[in-house]
Amino acid sequence: MPSKRDYYEILGLSKSASLDEIKSAYRKLAMQFHPDRNKEAGAEEKFKEISEAYAALSDPQKRQVYDQYGHAGFDQRFSQEDIFRNADFGDFQDLFRSMGFSFGEMDEDSHFGGMFGSMFGMPRRQTGRHLQAEVSVTLQEAAKGASRTIEYRRQAPCDTCSGSGARPGSGLKDCAKCHGRGQVQQVRNLGGFGRIATVAPCQNCRGRGQIPGRECEECAGRGYRAKEESIEVKIPQGVDDGMRLRLSGLGEMGPDGPGDLLVRVHVRPDERFEREGEDLHVQVPISYTMAVLGGKVRVPTLDGEAEMSVPAGTQSHTVLRLRGEGLPRLHGKGKGDLLAQIIIEVPKRVDERQKELLRRLDEEGKEKKKGKWF
Numbered sequence: 001m002p003s004k005r006d007y008y009e010i011l012g013l014s015k016s017a018s019l020d021e022i023k024s025a026y027r028k029l030a031m032q033f034h035p036d037r038n039k040e041a042g043a044e045e046k047f048k049e050i051s052e053a054y055a056a057l058s059d060p061q062k063r064q065v066y067d068q069y070g071h072a073g074f075d076q077r078f079s080q081e082d083i084f085r086n087a088d089f090g091d092f093q094d095l096f097r098s099m100g101f102s103f104g105e106m107d108e109d110s111h112f113g114g115m116f117g118s119m120f121g122m123p124r125r126q127t128g129r130h131l132q133a134e135v136s137v138t139l140q141e142a143a144k145g146a147s148r149t150i151e152y153r154r155q156a157p158c159d160t161c162s163g164s165g166a167r168p169g170s171g172l173k174d175c176a177k178c179h180g181r182g183q184v185q186q187v188r189n190l191g192g193f194g195r196i197a198t199v200a201p202c203q204n205c206r207g208r209g210q211i212p213g214r215e216c217e218e219c220a221g222r223g224y225r226a227k228e229e230s231i232e233v234k235i236p237q238g239v240d241d242g243m244r245l246r247l248s249g250l251g252e253m254g255p256d257g258p259g260d261l262l263v264r265v266h267v268r269p270d271e272r273f274e275r276e277g278e279d280l281h282v283q284v285p286i287s288y289t290m291a292v293l294g295g296k297v298r299v300p301t302l303d304g305e306a307e308m309s310v311p312a313g314t315q316s317h318t319v320l321r322l323r324g325e326g327l328p329r330l331h332g333k334g335k336g337d338l339l340a341q342i343i344i345e346v347p348k349r350v351d352e353r354q355k356e357l358l359r360r361l362d363e364e365g366k367e368k369k370k371g372k373w374f
């Protein structure tokens with residue numbers, strides 16, 4: 001394990017810093033490195049580091065141990081969980097939430113995982129696993145929105161006991177281990193620093209304080225059992241390839257509730273259109289004559305066809321824009337554009353008469369050029 005940096009150094013403080021100084025240093029750094037704001041590599045690690053330093057130094061008892069024994073002695077006495085347990089993050093929790101940052105979320109998918117679970121003295125919630133599914137749609141479906149039925153197997157709430165784990169009619173009774181309190185006290189010895197008492201959720205009843213009078217036979221008291229599910233997923237219009245939809249609560253059931261079902265959407269490549277965000281690119285072949293004289297050409301769109309004017313004297317590979325013929329913006333208003341690239345097609349075969357006409361055209365062109373230049 002790499003050696004840890006000094007907690008004071010991490011927060012940019014001197015050893016004599018006051019609690020107010022510790023708080024204000026943490027506030028400043030946390031705003032800077034919060035992973036919801038700072039997307040740079042290493043920001044999350046940095047955020048964890050400053051949070052740990054703050055948790056340790058803002059608690060007078062822990063700070064005293066740290067000052068006297070340094071990291072080595074501190075780590076012997078406090079586990080990562082101990083450091084965050086009962087730490088006073090109250091002010092910051094509100095501050096971050098008011099800014100729309102996540103903080104203390106119990107979701108295993110969030111940035112912080114178990115760290116913040118123990119930070120607030122709460123047990124890490126054992127929600128069930130997230131499950132994954134994949135669907136694929138055509139570009140047209142991505143433009144219009146679609147729906148798919150997903151069939152999968154998961155641990156789902158037991159129908160017999162409605163997820164309570166209790167045999168119907170048998171009711172609930174107080175947990176014998178915690179006497180219905182849902183919590184048990186744990187006393188830890190801190191060497192020369194006396195003992196600290198912490199309160200932890202009761203393992204026997206998972207903090208609920210009550211257990212089933214008699215276990216449900218269908219699910220053996222767990223409250224959930226394997227089940228085949230069939231659910232319809234709405235795919236929003238404008239969906240991009242690789243996007244993930246979260247169907248909350250439809251994952252595996254666990255002791256403290258279900259995880260989520262995460263559906264990855266694949267948008268299949270299209271033969272005609274190339275997608276770039278909300279815009280579409282398409283190639284439109286036109287004849288040499290049309291390029292010279294101008295005219296109207298039919299352009300494929302997602303819905304069918306559109307007519308487009310080609311100005312006289314259009315060069316090959318010119319891009320013309322058809323507004324609003326692209327894809328709808330996801331969760332927004334309006335649509336992207338269709339960008340049509342003009343490709344001048346050179347005929348592969350011409351007959352004698354056409355050859356003659358072209359030669360005459362060429363001669364005339366040369367004459368004109370001469371006249372222009374001389």
Ligand SMILES: [Zn+2]
Pocket residue numbers: 158159160161162163164165166216217218219220221222223224
């Ligand atoms: Zn049951």
Ligand SMILES: [Zn+2]
Pocket residue numbers: 175176177178179180181182183202203204205206207208209210
């Ligand atoms: Zn209990």
